[in-house]
Amino acid sequence: MCNEYIPFLSEIKEVKKHTEIEYTFRMAYVGDVKPGQFFEVSIPKFGEAPISVSGIGEDYVDLTIRKVGKVTNEIFENQVGQSLFMRGPYGNGFELEDYKGKELIIVAGGTGVSPVKGVIDYFGDHIGETKGMSVIAGFKGPKDILFKDSIKRWENQMNLTITVDKADEPGYKEGMVTAYIPDLEIRDLDQAAAIVVGPPIMMKFTVMELQKRGIKEEQIWISQERKMCCGIGKCGHCKMDDTYICLDGPVFNYTKGKNLFD
Ligand SMILES: Cc1cc2nc3c(=O)[nH]c(=O)nc-3n(C[C@H](O)[C@H](O)[C@H](O)COP(=O)(O)OP(=O)(O)OC[C@H]3O[C@@H](n4cnc5c(N)ncnc54)[C@H](O)[C@@H]3O)c2cc1C
Numbered sequence: 286m287c288n289e290y291i292p293f294l295s296e297i298k299e300v301k302k303h304t305e306i307e308y309t310f311r312m313a314y315v316g317d318v319k320p321g322q323f324f325e326v327s328i329p330k331f332g333e334a335p336i337s338v339s340g341i342g343e344d345y346v347d348l349t350i351r352k353v354g355k356v357t358n359e360i361f362e363n364q365v366g367q368s369l370f371m372r373g374p375y376g377n378g379f380e381l382e383d384y385k386g387k388e389l390i391i392v393a394g395g396t397g398v399s400p401v402k403g404v405i406d407y408f409g410d411h412i413g414e415t416k417g418m419s420v421i422a423g424f425k426g427p428k429d430i431l432f433k434d435s436i437k438r439w440e441n442q443m444n445l446t447i448t449v450d451k452a453d454e455p456g457y458k459e460g461m462v463t464a465y466i467p468d469l470e471i472r473d474l475d476q477a478a479a480i481v482v483g484p485p486i487m488m489k490f491t492v493m494e495l496q497k498r499g500i501k502e503e504q505i506w507i508s509q510e511r512k513m514c515c516g517i518g519k520c521g522h523c524k525m526d527d528t529y530i531c532l533d534g535p536v537f538n539y540t541k542g543k544n545l546f547d
C-alpha cells in the first residue's frame with residue numbers, strides 16, 4: 286500500500302522569472318494532472334506549500350510561485366538541475382468538459398491567473414471547442430504582470446484584456462477587472478460559462494458584475510485558496526462546514542463556492 290504523504294523528488298528543468306518575487310519553476314513530472322489542481326512542494330526542515338499547476342506538458346508541470354515566507358523563500362534558492370520534493374496532484378481541478386461548446390469568460394487577478402492558466406492555454410489552442418473566449422486578467426502594476434510570453438500568444442487567440450490597478454507609464458489599461466465586465470461582448474447568455482479566480486474580495490465583486498450581465502451562478506466557477514496542511518482531506522485545516530477545500534475543491538461551482546467565503 287502506498288503512503289500518500291511520501292513525496293517524490295522532481296528535478297527543476299527550467300526557471301522563468303516574471304517579477305522580483307514570482308518565478309515559474311518547470312518541474313519534471315509525468316502523469317495525469319488537470320489545471321486547477323495543486324502539488325504540495327516541500328523542502329526538508331522548512332516545510333510544505335500548496336502550489337497550483339500553471340502549465341502542463343508531457344513530461345513537466347509548471348509551478349508559478351510567489352516568494353512570501355519560509356518555504357517559498359527556500360524554494361527560490363534552488364536552480365535548474367536541483368530537485369524539490371513534491372506530492373500530488375491534489376484537488377479536483379477544472380473539468381474542461383464543463384466549458385466545451387460554451388462562450389467562455391475568464392476573469393483572474395494576480396497569481397489567480399496561475400490555476401486557470403491551463404484552461405486559457407488549452408482553449409486558446411482549441412478555440413473551436415468553445416463559442417469564443419474572453420479573458421480579463423488584472424495585475425497591480427506593469428511590473429507585476431505575469432506570463433508575458435503567454436499573453437503575446439493569447440492576444441491572437443482570444444478577446445484579451447490585461448489591466449493594471451495603476452500604471453506609471455503609458456500603454457496600459459487601468460482599473461479593476463470588474464470595470465471591464467460591463468463592456469464584454471456576450472452573444473448568447475444561455476451558452477455562457479465563467480471562471481473567476483483571485484483574492485476573495487475580487488471574486489465576490491466580479492461574480493456580482495457577471496450576474497448583473499445576466500450570467501447565473503450555476504454558470505460560474507471559482508477556485509478557493511485556503512490555508513492547507515495535508516492536502517488530502519485528513520487534517521481538517523481547510524475544512525469549512527462539511528467541505529474539505531483540498532479534496533472537494535479548490536474548484537467549485539458558485540452555487541456551492543458562494544458559501545465558502547470567510
Ligand atoms: C490550493 C492552493 C494553491 C496555491 N497556489 C499557489 C501558487 O500557485 N503560487 C503561490 O505562490 N502560492 C500559492 N498558494 C499559496 C502558497 O501555498 C503560500 O503562499 C505558501 O504556503 C506560503 O508558504 P511560506 O512558508 O513560504 O510562507 P509562510 O512563512 O508560511 O507565510 C508567509 C505569508 O504567507 C501567508 N500564507 C501562508 N500560507 C498561505 C496560504 N495557503 N494562502 C495564502 N497565504 C498564505 C502567511 O499568512 C504569511 O503572511 C496556494 C495555496 C493554496 C491553498
Ligand code: FES
Pocket residue numbers: 512513514515516517518519520521522523524529530531532
Ligand atoms: S488540508 Fe488537510 S484536510 Fe484539507
